[in-house]
Amino acid sequence: MSNTSNPQTRLDPRYSDPAAAAIPWPEAEARLSAAELFWISTVRPDGRPHVTPLPAVWSEGALHFCTGPEERKAKNLAANPHVVLTTGTNTWDKGYDLVVEGEAVRVADDNRLRELAAAWEAKYGSFWHFDVREGYFHHGPGRALVFSVAPGTVFGFGKGEPFSQTRWRFG
Numbered sequence: 258m259s260n261t262s263n264p265q266t267r268l269d270p271r272y273s274d275p276a277a278a279a280i281p282w283p284e285a286e287a288r289l290s291a292a293e294l295f296w297i298s299t300v301r302p303d304g305r306p307h308v309t310p311l312p313a314v315w316s317e318g319a320l321h322f323c324t325g326p327e328e329r330k331a332k333n334l335a336a337n338p339h340v341v342l343t344t345g346t347n348t349w350d351k352g353y354d355l356v357v358e359g360e361a362v363r364v365a366d367d368n369r370l371r372e373l374a375a376a377w378e379a380k381y382g383s384f385w386h387f388d389v390r391e392g393y394f395h396h397g398p399g400r401a402l403v404f405s406v407a408p409g410t411v412f413g414f415g416k417g418e419p420f421s422q423t424r425w426r427f428g
Contacts, residue, residue: 262318264411264425274419280353282425285413288355290315292344293381297322299333299340307333312385313342314376319408320357321364321373323387323394323401331402334361340406345414354414361404365392370403 268279295313300306307329313322320342324331338360345354364370367389374387387394394401408427415421
């Protein structure tokens with residue numbers, strides 16, 4: 258995992274109001290932790306993009322998501338682990354959007370999966386209860402792979418006065 262405690266932070270003046278300031282990384286991290294829905298972008302083996310919404314949990318400096326082994330995103334990740342996860346608002350003049358770029362790494366350790374299963378249920382409620390066995394989340398008859406995405410680069414977009422674009426680089 259990358260060190261998320263002290264990233265290189267830069268406000269891009271080309272896309273930011275002169276009165277704008279970069280938000281501190283802990284504030285961006287808190288927004289990632291609180292966000293309920295993310296959009297994940299992966300690349301199909303033939304190079305076409307694939308985007309789908311999903312819930313995710315921020316834990317130990319990384320975003321975590323799960324997917325069935327036969328789902329398109331899992332198949333895409335088998336060929337190319339690079340992903341982008343986005344969250345924010347669907348308005349142009351208020352709110353804050355975050356874009357996390359990184360590499361999806363499978364989490365298969367049952368102890369770590371139990372920690373993540375508890376985090377999912379604490380964040381999303383009992384509907385998102387997972388049992389853990391043999392390196393997978395289990396929910397009803399299905400099983401899911403769990404992936405961790407430590408950020409390589411995160412972009413933050415402040416919308417409304419003042420507009421801003423911040424970049425955090427890790428590693």
